[in-house]
Amino acid sequence: MRVVDVNEFYSPTGGGVRTYLDRKMGIMADMGHELIVVAPALEDSVEDRPGGGRIYWMKAPPLILDRNYGIFVKDEPIWELLDRLKPDVVETSSPWRPCWTVAAWKGDALKVFFAHGDNIGAYPQRWLDSVATPIQVERAFDWYTRYMNRFLQHYDAFVTNGPALAKRFRRRGMTVHASMPLGIERRWFSPDLRDEKLRVALLEQCGLPPEAHLVLGLGRHHKEKRWPLVIDAVEAAATDIPVGLILIGDGPERRHLEDRIAGSPHIRIFRPVYDRVRLSRIMASCDALIHGSDAEPFGLVASEALASGLPLIGPDEGGFAEIADPLFAETYRARDALSAAEAIRRMFAREPAILRAAARHAASQVRSDEDHAAELMAYYSDLLANRGRTAA
Numbered sequence: 001m002r003v004v005d006v007n008e009f010y011s012p013t014g015g016g017v018r019t020y021l022d023r024k025m026g027i028m029a030d031m032g033h034e035l036i037v038v039a040p041a042l043e044d045s046v047e048d049r050p051g052g053g054r055i056y057w058m059k060a061p062p063l064i065l066d067r068n069y070g071i072f073v074k075d076e077p078i079w080e081l082l083d084r085l086k087p088d089v090v091e092t093s094s095p096w097r098p099c100w101t102v103a104a105w106k107g108d109a110l111k112v113f114f115a116h117g118d119n120i121g122a123y124p125q126r127w128l129d130s131v132a133t134p135i136q137v138e139r140a141f142d143w144y145t146r147y148m149n150r151f152l153q154h155y156d157a158f159v160t161n162g163p164a165l166a167k168r169f170r171r172r173g174m175t176v177h178a179s180m181p182l183g184i185e186r187r188w189f190s191p192d193l194r195d196e197k198l199r200v201a202l203l204e205q206c207g208l209p210p211e212a213h214l215v216l217g218l219g220r221h222h223k224e225k226r227w228p229l230v231i232d233a234v235e236a237a238a239t240d241i242p243v244g245l246i247l248i249g250d251g252p253e254r255r256h257l258e259d260r261i262a263g264s265p266h267i268r269i270f271r272p273v274y275d276r277v278r279l280s281r282i283m284a285s286c287d288a289l290i291h292g293s294d295a296e297p298f299g300l301v302a303s304e305a306l307a308s309g310l311p312l313i314g315p316d317e318g319g320f321a322e323i324a325d326p327l328f329a330e331t332y333r334a335r336d337a338l339s340a341a342e343a344i345r346r347m348f349a350r351e352p353a354i355l356r357a358a359a360r361h362a363a364s365q366v367r368s369d370e371d372h373a374a375e376l377m378a379y380y381s382d383l384l385a386n387r388g389r390t391a392a
Contacts (some may be wrong), residue, residue, distance in 0.1 A: 042071025191309025206244030221251030
C-alpha cells in the first residue's frame with residue numbers, strides 16, 4: 001500500500017509530527033508498505049529514506065509566526081505530484097489549505113483526514129478558561145465545527161490519534177470513523193533503568209534529602225502545557241510533604257517559568273536532554289510524572305513515563321486521562337492547582353511498593369508505535385477492500 005501524507009506540520013527542523021512520521025515511515029517499510037510525505041520547505045527537493053519512504057519538499061513560504069514551518073499556497077503542484085505518485089491512500093491533518101487541496105484533488109485514492117490536534121481545545125478554550133467553561137467555548141466556536149464539516153464531507157474517513165480527540169469531536173456532533181491511538185518507541189523505556197544514585201543526585205539538586213519525593217515535569221515550555229499550575233501545585237503540596245520538582249524542556253515560556261520559580265527552593269528547570277538513554281534513565285529514576293495540559297489529544301509523555309515504570313499525576317481531561325488508571329495514577333480537576341496539590345498528596349500517601357509494582361506491570365502494556373501502524377494499515381486495507389466490493 002502506498003500512503004501519501006500532505007503535511008504542513010512536517011518541519012525541516014524537527015517537531016512532534018516529524019518524529020511520528022519518520023518513525024512511521026520506517027515501520028511501514030518493514031511491513032511492506034510505503035509512506036511518502038509531501039511537506040513545505042524553502043526549496044524543492046526529494047529526500048529518499050534508507051529502507052523505504054520518501055519526502056517531497058515543495059517550495060513554499062515560511063510561516064510568519066514560526067519560520068521552522070512552511071505553508072502551502074498553491075494546489076496545482078500538489079495535485080500534479082499526487083497524479084504522478086498514484087497513491088492508494090492520501091492523508092492530511094491540516095484544517096487550513098491542505099484539507100481543501102486534498103478534498104479537491106480528482107484522483108481515486110482513499111482520502112483520510114487524520115486529526116493530530118484540536119484547535120478549539122488548544123487555543124480558545126485555554127484563552128477563555130477563566131471566564132467560560134469548555135462546553136460554552138465549544139458552542140461559541142460552533143462556526144469552526146461547521147467549517148470542518150464542510151471539508152470533511154469530501155473525505156472517506158475522519159480518523160483521530162486517540163479516544164480523547166474522538167470524544168471531543170463527537171461531542172460536537174461530528175462523525176469520527178475511527179480512533180487510532182498513537183504509540184511510543186518502547187525499546188527506549190524500561191523500569192529496569194531506575195538508578196537510585198541518580199535519583200538521590202537529582203534530589204540533592206533540588207535541595208532535598210534521599211527520603212523526599214521527586215516529581216518530573218517533561219515537555220515544551222508553552223502556555224498550553226500549564227506549567228505554572230504544576231508549579232503552584234507542587235509548592236502547595238510541599239507545605240505538607242517533602243517533594244521536589246524537576247522540569248525538563250524548553251520553549252517560549254522558559255524565561256517566565258525561570259522567573260516564577262526564582263523563590264522556590266525545591267524546583268529546578270533543566271534544558272532538554274537529547275541523549276535518549278540518559279533521558280530514559282532520568283524518567284525511570286523519578287517517583288512520579290506530573291502533567292498539566294488538558295488539551296493534548298494523546299498522552300505521549302505520560303505513555304513514555306509509564307513505560308519507564310513511573311506513576312502518573314495529571315488532569316482528568318485530555319489524552320492523559322485516557323491512560324490514567326487508578327492503580328498507578330492520581331487525577332485532579334483540570335485547570336485546578338489546588339486539586340492538583342491534593343493529587344500529589346494522595347500519590348505519596350500510597351504504599352510505595354504496591355504503587356510501583358502496579359506501574360511496573362502497566363509498563364509492559366504500553367502501546368507501541370508498531371501497534372499503531374499495524375492497526376492503521378489494517379483499517380486502511382479494510383476501507384479499500386470495502387470500496388472495491390461496493391464498486392463491484
